[in-house]
Amino acid sequence: MDHKKEKAKEKREKRRQEISLLRTIPYSDHRKWWSSDTVAVVTGANRGIGFEISHQLASHGLTVVLTSRETGVGEEAVKVMQEGGLNVAFHQLDIVDHASVEAFSDWIKETYGGLDILINNAGVSFNVGTENSMEHAETVIQTNYFGTKNMTNAMIPLMRPSPSGGRIVSVSSRLGRLNGKKNRITNVTLRQQLEDVDSLSEELIDNTVKFFLEQVKEGTWESGGWPQVFTDYSVSKLAVNAYTRLMARILEDRPEGHKIYINCYCPGWVKTAMTGWSGHISPEDAADTAVWLALLPDQFVSGKFWAERREISF
């Protein structure tokens, strides 16, 4: 192995150890605001990062609702955790299917009177390695952005009042950063519009992704100044990030006892089906920041983008 590769491997291993160490920091009692009555809903949780987030939240003693679009695999995943003595329930949920979201909303209201934590984890990506096909762009945008929005909008009215506040965490990606060194939108005006939280609107975000999809249909997206790698996925996560900031602004005026805090994070490049198991971070380590954000004590943060428990810029 050449020197450069060896250095990169060492760096990765060091990071892996650092993350593992962070995970061992106990959520000591004085920080603990949750109980076995606290209900956390995780989307796309039958495998990968979502499964791990569910597992870790349940291991912290919460009641977890593991959801999955396929009933069989979801029930199997729940069984594994229940056999380990964890308090995990299952319900079918396809985040792009309005009827499914509605049925889930009715069920969670009837069963638990609502929820306390929502983890928007479900997502898709169809390109691996250096591929950048737009064949599935519509599904990617519909799932990652509109699906996340569907669930957030449906769950906000069902968030149970609590002095600790409801929490929403969306699993996003650094690929969707507005101002990253690489892979950013080249249209400076659009970037500034998406960055300015005061003028940010749902219409602007929706129109941005719709314009991208129109260019995909017309075959002109390559000259559209969009992110250069995993373009459809990057646009979808950029929209999730912008939506997180917008929602934090909208939610900030809620009265005490009805607060809801919303954040997003990048789990890194993770060994899951999505990357063809080529990532270098385990799903366990990738789940850590989601769980940490969901269980933050009363030092409320909202509308931020995180990686490895640290705030990063959008």
Ligand SMILES: NC(=O)c1ccc[n+]([C@@H]2O[C@H](COP(=O)([O-])OP(=O)(O)OC[C@H]3O[C@@H](n4cnc5c(N)ncnc54)[C@H](OP(=O)(O)O)[C@@H]3O)[C@@H](O)[C@H]2O)c1
């Ligand atoms: N892996 C990475 O390196 C990486 C990096 C950055 C961000 N992320 C994000 O992390 C999240 C989890 O990804 P992962 O790596 O764990 O991938 P994964 O193993 O492919 O898991 C994705 C999950 O989302 C579910 N899903 C897809 N479409 C859905 C829909 N319409 N409704 C409900 N569930 C749906 C999948 O269900 P099925 O089993 O039915 O397909 C699966 O359970 C995603 O949001 C992804 O974008 C991943």
